[in-house]
Amino acid sequence: MSKLRKIKAIANLGKHFWIHVFRRLVSKPKPGEEKRKFLEYYSGDKITALTAGDREALFEYQKCINCGTCARVCPVYAPAAHGHYRAPDSIAASLSRSFPEFGAARDAVYNCTQCGACALECPRGIDVPGLIMLVRRKSAQADAELIRNTFRERLQTLEKHGTAHGAPAADFSAYKKQGAEFVFFTGCAGRTFAADETRKTLDLLTVLGVNFTVVDDACCGGFHRSAGLLEPDSAVARAAAQRILDTGAAQVVTACPHGLYTMRTHPAYRDIRARHVLELLNSLDFKLAADARTAAYHDPCFLGRRLGVCDAPRELIARAGASLTELPGNRERTVCCGSQDGEFTLDPAVARAMAAERAAHAAATGADILLTACPACRKAFAQAAPNLTALTVSEYIADRYKA
The missing domain is CATH 1.10.1060.10 (Alpha-helical ferredoxin)
Incomplete structure (x- = not known):
């Protein structure tokens, strides 16, 4: 029986071989047809082209x-x-x-x-x-x-409302002017859930005599970067960079560590000098009302670990006389609280667990307040540990400012 199957297999192979030879003799394929069929055959596997x-x-x-x-x-x-x-x-x-x-x-x-x-x-x-x-x-x-679906949903939100966090978006046109030395870039967070923090910061910069204007109608491209969509020639990043350059300001400052990281690493911003707003505030001479409380400071991952901005927030807190206590895992070895990228990538329960763990670190130190330099981190702490007083350092400084 096995011998018969072998004979049939050889006969079948021979038949198809001669059919193939005959077809090649009588029908010449059109130019590019074989390549097209080859690519079509493998398109189902979605083989990835690598540069x-x-x-x-x-x-x-x-x-x-x-x-x-x-x-x-x-x-x-x-x-x-x-x-x-x-x-x-x-x-x-x-x-x-x-x-x-x-x-x-x-x-x-x-x-x-x-x-x-x-x-x-x-x-x-x-x-x-x-x-x-x-x-x-x-x-x-x-x-x-x-x-991931959460990213695609946010992309739709961004396209519809101009911000990844949806509407309503705050209007900061009252702070805009010509001939400014600095431009404050609000980013998506700064004009939505962190709008009050942004307004406090802008009011503080105003009373300190900083010559600034505001760009509040552009996305830096950081969200697209997280989704895997921020290419070197990204139209989103180029548009935001152009909005900044159009102001004529020499420097851009922002309160968002993720936006700052995008500006310092994406080629669209190569002609722009970007700093965190706390770096600017720390370079100014002003007094703060004394604070007898103990403060714990959480280094945002993108600001502390990835950009190395660790001293400016601590020096500003020290100006108020607050007793600063360090969290376990600080500066470049900070512990992620699950905010920002985590909000879009993680299961919400996982993100909350990470924020709650970091808030517990602060509570264990006995600190009266938890400070951070990222509005997304502050939001995560407020949601995960509502009994904990969490503020951004810029909010804290604005509240402690002494004219």
Whole structure:
């Protein structure tokens, strides 16, 4: 029986071979037809096109020795339950295969808040957040459906309302003027849920005699960056940069660490000098009403760890005479509270758990107030620990200002 099957198989193979030869002799394919059919055949696998830069980056990520340090310091790993993350090398390897298989890795890459703790501690110096963003970018390029739903919903909100946080957006036109030295960039947060903080900061800058104007109608592109959609020639970033340049101001300041990070790292802002507003305030000479309370300061991940702005907030707090207590995990080794990127990427319960854990760190110090330099962090603390007094440092300084 097996011999008969073998004969039939050989006969069938021979038949198709001669049919193929005959077709090649009598029907010559049109130019490009074979290439088209080849690409059409493989389009279902959604094979990812990698640039030379992509390949170089992936080779770099293969330095991973699977020591587990990145998992040990990841603030999401414990709250999200073990198993949500893959090691960096396995995510990189998935890029060399078809996207249906890679699609399973998107839960891992979208559970990342981009806090950067893993890169700081990696013994091989691997830029793990960079790898995560590479995967998100390739995912978005291949199929928009692979972008996590929360991001796609926010993109629709951004397109409709001009801000990722929806309407209503505050109007700061009263602060706008010509010939300013500085431009205050509100960003999406600064004109929505943090509008009151923004107004306090602008009023303080006004009474301190700072010559500034405001850009309150542009998104910096940071949200697109987190979603994997911020390319080097991003129209969103270029439009925001042009709005800043059109003011003629020499410098831009913002209260948003994520916006500041975007401005300092994206090529669209190469001609713009950007600082956090606390850096500007710390360079000015003014007095603050004495404060006998104890304050704990939380370093935002993007400001403290990724940009190294750690001293200005602490020096401003010290001006008020408040007793500053450090949280476990501070400066470049701060602990992520799950805000901003976490708001769009994580399960809400995971984000709240991270914020509650960080708020518990502050409560354990016995501090009277918890201060931070990021409106998104302050919002996360207010939601996770409503009994804890949490303020941004700019709010705190505005309240303590003594004319």
